[in-house]
Amino acid sequence: MRVPLAVTTSARPKPQLRAQAEAASRQWGVPLFMRHPKEGISEWLEERADALLIFGHDGVTLWDREGHHGFHGGMAHLRRLRLATGEPDTFVRVTELRKGDAVLDCTLGLAQDALVASLAVGPQGRVVGVEKSLPLAALAAEGLKRYELGPDSCHIDVVHADAHAYLRTLPARSFDVVVFDPMFAKPRKAQPGFDVLRRFADHAPLTPEALQEARRVTRRWVVVKGARYSDDLKKLGLKPEPSSRHTDVDWGRIGPAEVG
Known part of the structure; x- marks a missing residue:
């Protein structure tokens, strides 16, 4: 079933990133999708989720099928x-x-x-x-x-x-x-x-x-x-x-x- 939002990490995440994603999944009540090495997200955005909140080494980024935006001060x-x-x-x-x-x-x-x-x-x-x-x-x-x-x-x-x-x-x-x-x-x-x-x-x-x-x-x-x-x-x-x-x-x- 397709969900409005899910949480995942960048590929090959360090334990700290994985822990952050797990905590966010619990806090916001959304699924956690764990990535395998070299696994992309395009298929997930087509079939499993309208949007993904991705925890990466460079911060937190919101992705959908049209683009993405990482949080920053702007x-x-x-x-x-x-x-x-x-x-x-x-x-x-x-x-x-x-x-x-x-x-x-x-x-x-x-x-x-x-x-x-x-x-x-x-x-x-x-x-x-x-x-x-x-x-x-x-x-x-x-x-x-x-x-x-x-x-x-x-x-x-x-x-x-x-x-x-x-x-x-x-x-x-x-x-x-x-x-x-x-x-x-x-x-x-x-x-x-x-x-x-x-x-x-x-x-x-x-x-x-x-x-x-x-x-x-x-x-x-x-x-x-x-x-x-x-x-x-x-x-x-x-x-x-x-x-x-x-x-x-x-x-x-x-x-x-x-x-x-």
């Missing part, structure tokens, strides 16, 4: 370097992140904004990333275990869940900032790996009900990213924050709702 790595030297970051500016803040990223994806947030809030802060797609949640969680955040950043917790459902389980005012970066209806130019993100991500738009739930949970801001020259933010009653005319995205934000 542009977030450069943003973190700039932030550390005092350069501004649009995401940090709009969210008004401070040291010690608690941040809930409701659309974790490849964890780009979460990586920046972990540095912005510092080691005393908290970052939780929610991802509805099991392959993306597993890739981000396993990749983050191997990413060197450094002493100036907090740990990033990954939750595999529907964001709206997860928000309903949280107490009021339990996070300083709640973030949404919904998948844009029209693809836009992006860094490598975004094609993988689009294939696996949840494409459902952010609903007013989920936004209202986020306003119950936040203490300061709910921040939403939208495509420029679209009505993404307008549909939610949000106005774009001032930003560079050269960017193709807008950020909207709204404060907490009254809690009865």
Whole structure:
């Protein structure tokens, strides 16, 4: 029977890699496919699994029949370097992140904004990333275990869940900032790996009900990213924050709702 996701290793894995794959299989509740020497994965992707999370000597990689993407810092790595030297970051500016803040990223994806947030809030802060797609949640969680955040950043917790459902389980005012970066209806130019993100991500738009739930949970801001020259933010009653005319995205934000 074909499964949505399975775990395996590179060919001829060392015991440590095999142990990591076994642990991931248990954590995510997916099958473990052990490879024989020189055995490829193309047949598995044709017949046994929609996607494979592969533990290799160079990190963790998500494969499907159309391509693959290994977890890495990407542009977030450069943003973190700039932030550390005092350069501004649009995401940090709009969210008004401070040291010690608690941040809930409701659309974790490849964890780009979460990586920046972990540095912005510092080691005393908290970052939780929610991802509805099991392959993306597993890739981000396993990749983050191997990413060197450094002493100036907090740990990033990954939750595999529907964001709206997860928000309903949280107490009021339990996070300083709640973030949404919904998948844009029209693809836009992006860094490598975004094609993988689009294939696996949840494409459902952010609903007013989920936004209202986020306003119950936040203490300061709910921040939403939208495509420029679209009505993404307008549909939610949000106005774009001032930003560079050269960017193709807008950020909207709204404060907490009254809690009865």
